[in-house]
Amino acid sequence: MTRQGPIGxxxxxxxxxxxxxxxxxxxxxxxxxxxGNQGACVIAKSYEMKSFGVGTGMPxxxxxxxxxxxxxxKRDxxxxxxxxxxxLETMRELSPRVEYYSIDEFFFEAAAPPGGDYQDYAVLVRDRILERVRVPVTVGIARTRTLAKLISDSAKPFGARAILDRAEEESxxxxxxxxxxxxxxxxxxxxLRPWGIRSCLDLARAxxxxxxxxxxxxxxALWWELNGDPVIPIHAQRMPHQVLSRGGSFGEATDRPDVLWAWLVRNLERLVEELRFHRVLAxxxxxxxxxxxxxxxxxxxTLEVPTDRFDVLLDAFRPCLRRAWVPKAMAARMHLFAEDLRPHRPRQLGLFDGLGADxxxxxxxxxxxxxxxxxxxxSAATLPLGAVYDDRANGYDICDVRGKTCF
Incomplete structure (x- = not known):
């Protein structure tokens, strides 16, 4: 692997x-x-609320x-x-290579400013984002991305810390x-427990x-990273999806087959959007x-022919839902998965092929x-979910934020 400089x-x-x-x-x-979507649980909390004992995912x-x-x-x-x-735009101004890891996390190639050091650079990144976006962040810089994340976790909140010395790393x-x-x-x-590995240092020294x-x-790979050898690269462009998925919590549990079917159709419409956006077939x-x-x-x-067509996928999901359904049990969440993804390439039409009705x-x-x-x-099948569509918060999901490398 090509050697690289510090990672933030x-x-x-x-x-x-x-x-x-x-x-x-x-x-x-x-x-x-x-x-969250239906207002049933806390998906994020301020540090002030955390001090009261409220946790993420709490009803x-x-x-x-x-x-x-x-x-x-309610989230937006x-x-x-x-x-x-x-x-992301701000980070791309400050670094030649940036990985859009998740909606609120970025890995980047650290480039110390002329006449400065990496600690100054960490502070610069933190303060520039606060100035431009008004969102407080914590920045960690290290020899590898695994170490950088550990450093930023340890420096929260609103910290900026660069550690490049092995003695400081081990501490x-x-x-x-x-x-x-x-x-x-x-x-x-x-x-790892039977081998006496309980701390990060135990893992690095094993x-x-x-x-x-x-x-x-x-x-x-994590062992190499903890020992300062960068083997997990920065991905400035998202790697091709292995799987696409759509779904989530219902908010209100149900044992009604028509409501369960409505959720499947809703999730499939969103899944087809992604298949077509990424130009892949399931x-x-x-x-x-x-x-x-x-x-x-x-x-x-398994489909006979890979596809992104709603009608064909719906026919495939119908027996799948039948197998997943437990009569009279209260269903609370659902996820649909499109796997074995193939590139959507042009193909030569047959004599009787044409633009189908679907x-x-x-x-x-x-x-x-x-x-x-x-x-x-x-689809009319989603009519039982009228309240879901009336609530604007349900029109967009974190999975709809495209380009991230993390899910």
């Missing part, structure tokens, strides 16, 4: 809350929680009990994407549990061959349904929706 990591501090404070200045300093009724005087607002991913892309690693390494949690952490045997090649499909009692159902199917209808639908709104025309 930018992570916004309580980004969704910060974004709300950009347009509603009176929220500054107040305990603020941002609610709203529990958050209200812990923080009754908090201000709770359209607005968050605007600020996210402003941060940081010794103080952080191994689960702070992105990619190590749950099962992987349990696999035998490389042991780590490869326990955590495979991806775990070995070779396999799957549907996953999660139930309120903790159980889940799944159905899968293709023509899709073209008309897209033209109208582009002009009048994303869901101005939608």
């Amino acid at each position: 990591h930018v992570d916004a501090d309580a980004f969704y809350v910060a974004a709300e404070r950009v347009r509603y200045a009176h929220l500054a300093g107040m305990p603020v929680g941002v609610l 709203i009724w529990e958050a209200l009990r812990l923080c009754p005087d908090g201000l709770y607002v 991913f359209r607005w968050y994407e605007i600020l996210s892309r402003l941060m 940081l690693l010794a103080a952080r549990p191994v689960t702070d390494v992105s990619g190590i949690a749950g099962r992987r952490e349990r696999r 035998d490389r061959r042991l780590i490869r045997g326990v955590l495979t090649a991806s775990g070995e 070779g396999r499909v799957a549907v996953w349904v999660g139930y309120r009692d903790g159980h889940a159902g799944e159905g899968r199917a 293709d023509a209808a899709t073209a008309v639908k897209q033209t109208i929706n582009d002009r009048h709104g994303r869901f101005a025309i939608r």
Whole structure:
């Protein structure tokens, strides 16, 4: 691999809350929680609200009990994407290579300003984003991206820290549990425990061959990164998708087959949008349904011919949903997956091929929706979800923010 200079990591501090404070200045300093699609749970909280014990993913009724005087607002991913892309533009002015990792995170090639050092550069990046976008961020700079993320995590909130000395790195690693390494949690952490690996430094000092045997090649890459050898590159352009997915929580659980079918159709319309935007065809499909009692159902199917056609995919998903459905059980969430993605390439038409009815209808639908709104025309099967479409917050999702390398 070509050797590269230091790598930086930018992570916004309580980004969704910060974004709300950009347009509603009176929220500054107040305990603020941002609610998910149906307002059922807290998906982000300010540091002030966190001090009351409110956690991410907590149901709203529990958050209200812990923080009754908090201000709770419904999320607006359209607005968050605007600020996210402003941060991206600012980063591209400050660095020759930037990876749009997630809606509020960026990795970048660190280029120290003339006459300055990397600590000065970290402060410059942090302050420039605050000046341009009014969103507070934390910046970490290190020899590898894994170390840079650990540094920024340790410097929150509104920190700026560059560590390039091995002794300082080891001091940081010794103080952080191994689960702070992105990619190590749950099962992987349990696999390391019998070997006495509990801190990041334990992992860095372990035998490389042991780590490869326990955590495979991806775990070995983290070992190299923790030891200061950059083996995970910056991706200035997003790599091709391996899988596309759309779905999420229903907000209100249901055991009605017609509502479950309506959610499948809604999610499929959004999934087809992505297939066509990325110009790929699905070779396999799957549907996953999660139930309120903790159980889940799944159905899968392989298509005879890869496609992005709504009518063909709907016929494929129908038996998948039947297999995932548990009669009378309260379903709470659903995800659709398009797998085995193939590039959408021009093909020679046969003698009797032409523009099919579905293709023509899709073209008309897209033209109208582009002009009048994303869901101005939608399938009649989604009529049971009228309240969902009436709520503007449900018209856009974090997955609709395109170009990120993280999901």
